[in-house]
Amino acid sequence: MVNIQNATIDDVGSIVNIHLQAFKDFFLSSLGKDFLELYYSCFIKNSKAVVLVAKSDNEIIGFAAATSVSKGFNTSLVKENLFSFALISVKLLFTKPHALLRLVRNLSKTSDNGKFNDNYAELFSIGVLPAGQGKGIGKMMLGSVEDNLRNTGVERLSLTTDYYNNTAVPFYQSMGYTVLYDFIAYPERRMYRFIKDLK
Numbered sequence: 001m002v003n004i005q006n007a008t009i010d011d012v013g014s015i016v017n018i019h020l021q022a023f024k025d026f027f028l029s030s031l032g033k034d035f036l037e038l039y040y041s042c043f044i045k046n047s048k049a050v051v052l053v054a055k056s057d058n059e060i061i062g063f064a065a066a067t068s069v070s071k072g073f074n075t076s077l078v079k080e081n082l083f084s085f086a087l088i089s090v091k092l093l094f095t096k097p098h099a100l101l102r103l104v105r106n107l108s109k110t111s112d113n114g115k116f117n118d119n120y121a122e123l124f125s126i127g128v129l130p131a132g133q134g135k136g137i138g139k140m141m142l143g144s145v146e147d148n149l150r151n152t153g154v155e156r157l158s159l160t161t162d163y164y165n166n167t168a169v170p171f172y173q174s175m176g177y178t179v180l181y182d183f184i185a186y187p188e189r190r191m192y193r194f195i196k197d198l199k
């Protein structure tokens with residue numbers, strides 16, 4: 001039996017563990033455990049965020065992280081936790097300078113052309129442990145994120161995901177998401193922006 005619950009700060013370790021397994025070759029994973037722990041801790045503490053975990057036999061097997069306001073969310077996360085982000089940026093500057101540049105470009109969304117009105121909520125991350133995938137857990141979590149946001153008056157939920165060779169595309173389509181536009185993220189990564197009307 002799988003339960004979907006609001007994440008607490010105690011869940012950050014499990015969320016990071018799932019992130020590293022579900023998003024193995026993704027850019028954020030390459031920034032390491034410390035960065036991901038900071039990122040998801042700040043996410044959970046933010047008042048505009050919805051972070052859910054899927055539990056089976058009291059073990060966390062999936063998570064989803066969204067925000068009710070997309071515009072300026074990442075900037076506000078950094079501003080609210082400036083000291084912690086500054087510390088980790090210094091570490092990245094010495095260990096992975098190119099990754100730091102890419103992080104700044106992606107967080108500021110300079111590569112998303114934003115040619116449409118970006119007044120929507122955003123799903124930033126959804127992941128299920130590899131052994132639990134394809135059993136309806138992602139669908140349950142995304143449905144709960146949508147219900148949560150709908151209850152606070154959100155009308156549209158958006159997300160970005162890879163354009164090529166991406167098994168998540170049929171997942172989002174099966175949940176009623178349609179393509180709003182596609183764009184090239186820094187440095188050369190073609191992405192879809194999907195959107196769903198929650199009304």
Ligand SMILES: CC(C)(COP(=O)(O)OP(=O)(O)OC[C@H]1O[C@@H](n2cnc3c(N)ncnc32)[C@H](O)[C@@H]1OP(=O)(O)O)[C@@H](O)C(=O)NCCC(=O)NCCS
Nearest residue numbers: 022127128133134135136137138139161167168170171174
């Ligand atoms: C994407 C992910 C969150 C989906 O969660 P899941 O629990 O595996 O998916 P579900 O079992 O809930 O699938 C729900 C629907 O998506 C479809 N779907 C899921 N994976 C699919 C795949 N690989 N190919 C085709 N359809 C797929 C299923 O057909 C299902 O629809 P149905 O119930 O109408 O048959 C999960 O597979 C995952 O963590 N993947 C790795 C990380 C990732 O890619 N995250 C998203 C990146 S933006």
